[in-house]
Amino acid sequence: MKPSSHKLALAITAVIMAAGSASAIEVPLSFFGTNAPPIDFHGFAGQGFIVNSGNNDYLGGKSSQGTFDFREYGVNASMAYDKWRVGAQVYGQKLGEYGDDQIKLDWGTVDYQATQWFGLRAGRVKMPRGLYNETLDLDSTRAFVLLPQSVYDARLRDFQASFDGGMAYGNIEMGKVGSLDYKIFGGNIPMSKDSGASDYFNVDAPFPNLAIHMDDAFGGSLFWNTPVQGLRIGYSASDYQNLYTLRYITPLATDLYKNAPDYIRQLLSVEYTRGDWVFAAEGGFDDTKYNVGAPGGAPTVFLYQNNFYYYVSATWQANHWLQLGSYFSYTHWQQRGVNSIVPGFPNLNQADTAISARFNLTDYLIFKMEAHYMQGAGEVFTQTPVPSRTDSWMMFDAKLTFTF
């Protein structure tokens, strides 16, 4: 019998507290009679709590009542030899009703770095997007409990954390002008109708998806490490091809598909590190045309969806054990019908002003507290109908994380 979520939350917290002084694990292979390099093991476990005011159940759970359904954990193993590196990480998560503590492969790659300017990575690869997408799950790498949700929506993890395919990458020196980091990828992303991504793609109407899938995903990122020490500027883009959802529309008593031949996402990023301060800002734009129709038939309705979103943030490492941070994050979702027969959709907006404190209890154990002031509830999914959402509300979250 599966343990209750509360018991699991308590168990994870106890393990985290007990393990607060552990260090990384290295397993030498020499005693097997080989001269192979050792295998490195690392991992993390984080247990959190979210509660918000108002009638909004945000981030997939009963957060309006307070919930401990907010945790993630992972273990990875890797080995490097010459220009090769292999590794993999398994991961589990509970975020409200998403994740369900199912253990999955987060990433698993074979990597060959031929030169500084060219390498190849294949397998299940972390998705390069913006400043922090590849580290969505790594509490230990940031001050915030939640990254700015306008760009890094925690519910979209299944959609944007990793892809199955290949990536070329490298760093190109440009002398006095700095250097460029590039990543170009292609592959596909398995999707589940029970995921946050599935709910995200039907925010226009409160009918759950019966199916969701896409063909392929392509994209990349390009970052300029400027001659100004600590300043980097980047651009990321991705194209998800034939993004398809199918749902039963109750008032029409029929199934309808919604298909985007190309779902395009673009993101501009800038980060400046100076001493104990890190400043960051990112702004993005999603642009797509949807074809809507009955299964097996030609589309009869066409929708244009244009979302833009951005955040600005600052963090300050006050001393070795305390880091403070704050951000303002904004999302605007807009969908319009091309034909006059399509009803108007309300714009969905949400602004989030957050302030965070991170405490390094030991080298491996961190505790964070965070408060958010929200204006608008556009990012609350359709489990809470739009008319009953609270427009001005507060959210608090806290998290204890162990990393080794």
Added chain:
Amino acid sequence: MKNQIHSLLFASVLLVAGSFTLHADPALLGNKGLTGQTLDADTIKAVLLGKKSTLGDARVIVVIIKASDAQEAFLKDHVGMTTDQFNTYWRRLYMTGGGSAPKNVDSEDEASKLVAATPGAIAVIDSAKADGLVVLAAK
């Protein structure tokens, strides 16, 4: 009287001089197997940030000291990071399949021993402790 003043002055100078600890400059030091490698500023940055994973035939292993003034100064000059930021940078890499984890040690002496014993290892250490190690770059 004059001799006493001279003696007092001389003693004062000795006291002040004795209050300074003699430090050599920080340097990027490597395992003996990296002999012949000399790194310019761009290569130092590329190696420390994992963008260049090999030097010659050796895979680079970065050794990070928990707290070291020499390391702090060197990192600030060459990659614009504090030690905490440098550790966070590497964690982002090795926890996402983007690099091999550095080795963390508590002191410069431990770093020196580890670099001496590990092919491809590098660390920022006070150059006065460079015995048996290769100087890849001075401050």
